[in-house]
Amino acid sequence: MHERSSVDELAKQLRSELDRYSAGGKLPSSRSLVERFRVSPVTVARALAQLAAEGLVVTRPGAGAFRAQPRTPAAPAGDTSWQEVALSADGSADLVPRTVDASGVTICLAAPPPGVLEFSGGYPHPSLQPERALAAALARAGRRPGAWERPPLEGLPELREWFARGIGGGVTAAEVLIAAGGQTALATALRALAPPGAPVLVESPTYPGMLALARAAGLRPVPVPVDPDGVRPALLADAFRCSGARVFVCQPLFQNPTGAVLAPGRRAEVLRIAREAGAFVVEDDFIRRLVHTDSGPLPPPLAADDPDGVVVHVASLTKATSPSFRVSALAARGPVLERLRAIQVVDTFFVPRPLQEAALELVGSPAWPRHLRSLSAELTTRRTAMTAALRLRLPELALPHVPSGGYHLWLRLPDGADESALTAAALRAGVAVIPGRPYFSAEPPAAHIRVSFAAVSTTADITEGVRRLRTACDEIL
The missing domain is CATH 3.90.1150.10 (Aspartate Aminotransferase, domain 1)
Structure with a gap:
């Protein structure tokens, strides 16, 4: 049985039996629950944690689990209807409504x-997912000297260097920022490159999360059709000319949702068109490590062929590891790098150091x-x-x-x-x-x-x- 469903079923059974115990009464030991329900100790621990999160039990290390005291009656619900007026008034002057559709x-x-x-x-x-390798990496990271100290705002130098080597094309660690997942990196890039109300060119179809980010920032997504060879350069040039956009967001490798790879003959065209439009290309290289065995050699990132700073590159470890392992990188050249850094510092301060240390442990291990x-x-x-x-x-x-x-x-x-x-x-x-x-x-x-x-x-x-x-x-x- 799937672990998640086992946890839910055990939590449901324990929830139904809580009336047997008085407030503060001790529940059976974890060992007895393992034997009675024939589940693993991990399943028992997660089921008890679920009940604790619901406020039904209290766990005490070394003592066991106890039924929680009765809850204090909830306070009467307030009246939040005033927010409809406040939020509408706030967006009344926006060129593009900044409502968030998730x-x-x-x-x-x-x-x-x-x-x-x-x-x-x-x-x-x-x-x-590499659960054992991740657990081992986290354990080793936690024992590193200084692992719980404040990291450099841009990220650990060794991790920035690792991402820079993966991008290639002479990108250096100094041109890389560590971010908290690809979605956060994309949000930072959009905020840095386009003011509210501006158009932003997007592939059509494209990743809904990016469209939601753009609209939440008050940007106006303008579609550029994709075929099996990626975005169509002639239509990209038309879109820049007609919209006046200064940003194009794309996924040149295994595009979401079509799976297209930008054809070799189109790569230089896309960069040339953006450069002539005075625009940035945000390259979302989110899935490079989920390559299939029959793919052949992968093309390098667009950023590797861009000495002029047209490309703002986003890379992430999340898809190849775990949804909760949110470590990514932003790479850029020129003055835009400082703007990206400033926005990231204001929004998140920095990515937690233990997570960065764990990423270094993971990618440097034979298990990777x-x-x-x-x-x-x-x-x-x-x-x-x-x-x-x-x-x-x-x-x-x-x-x-x-x-x-x-x-x-x-x-x-x-x-x-x-x-x-x-x-x-x-x-x-x-x-x-x-x-x-x-x-x-x-x-x-x-x-x-x-x-x-x-x-x-x-x-x-x-x-x-x-x-x-x-x-x-x-x-x-």
């Missing part, structure tokens, strides 16, 4: 209901290349299983591009199909998928869904999930 992001982050297979996930399944090789092989197997299952059971869903990296597929629905209805039907059938609409900043050219092959536990789950999706398609299409 729906496109939360659908990738939220766990599906029990029994529903997760084709919607934005991160690899825990079985694909072993994990990347294992992850690459498993992602390739899963992609192959999903593409085969889709072609067999759902040939009416077009798969225009099979990516050689990443963790998902982008499927076009038949003309006239309702992707929202299909998403709802899929959930009823027991599989969660992501509708395509949130990936477009303007009207989409067709209905799509995105399906992940990395968030479920096995290839058998992939086959079963496609079967359930077939059931949903039979209901809707």
Whole structure:
């Protein structure tokens, strides 16, 4: 049984038995709970922690768990209706409303209901994460001399150097800032490069979290279509000319959601077009380490071919490790680097030093290349299983591009199909998928869904999930 569901079931059982104990009464020992319910000590500890977080029990190291004292009645709810007026007035002069719509992001982050297979996930399944290597790295990091001291504001020099070497092209550690995850780095870049109300060019389709960041900053996303070879340079030049934008955000490698890789002949064109427009390119290199075994040599980051400081590069360790291991880098050349640094310091001060030390321990260990090789092989197997299952059971869903990296597929629905209805039907059938609409900043050219092959536990789950999706398609299409 999946660890998460075991924890939830044990917590539910213990919650139902709390009335047996008086306030302050001692619950059975962890050892007795392990023996009674035939679960692991970790499951017991997590279930008790869940009850403690709900205020139902109190845990005391060395003494055990006790039923909590009765809660004080909640204070009467206040009247927050005044905020509707205050927030509306605050945005009345904005060229672009700065409302925050997180729906496109939360659908990738939220766990599906029990029994529903997760084709919607934005991160690899825990079985694909290097949990032991991460635990060992954290333990070693915590024992490093000075590990709990304040780090340099820009990040540890050794970690900045490691990211700089990964970018290449003469990028130095002095041109790298350590940030708290790719989303934070993107937010910093957008704030640094464009004032509220300005247009920002984005790939179409593109990552919903980036669209949400842009809109929350008061920016106006302008779409530039992507094909299997990446963004189309002629349309990019047109978009710069028509919009007056000074920023273009792109994912040149295994683009989300299409999986496209920017073709060699287009790389120099994109940089030239941006340079002539006096614009920056924000390169979101979020998934370079989730390469498949059949991909061949990877192209270097755009930043490696950019001596003029056009590219602001974002790299992250999160996708290849764990959703909670939020360590990333921002790299830039020229005066913009100081602006990025100032915004980051104001927003977050710095990334916690123990996390940076753990990142150094992890990437410097023999376990790191072993994990990347294992992850690459498993992602390739899963992609192959999903593409085969889709072609067999759902040939009416077009798969225009099979990516050689990443963790998902982008499927076009038949003309006239309702992707929202299909998403709802899929959930009823027991599989969660992501509708395509949130990936477009303007009207989409067709209905799509995105399906992940990395968030479920096995290839058998992939086959079963496609079967359930077939059931949903039979209901809707």
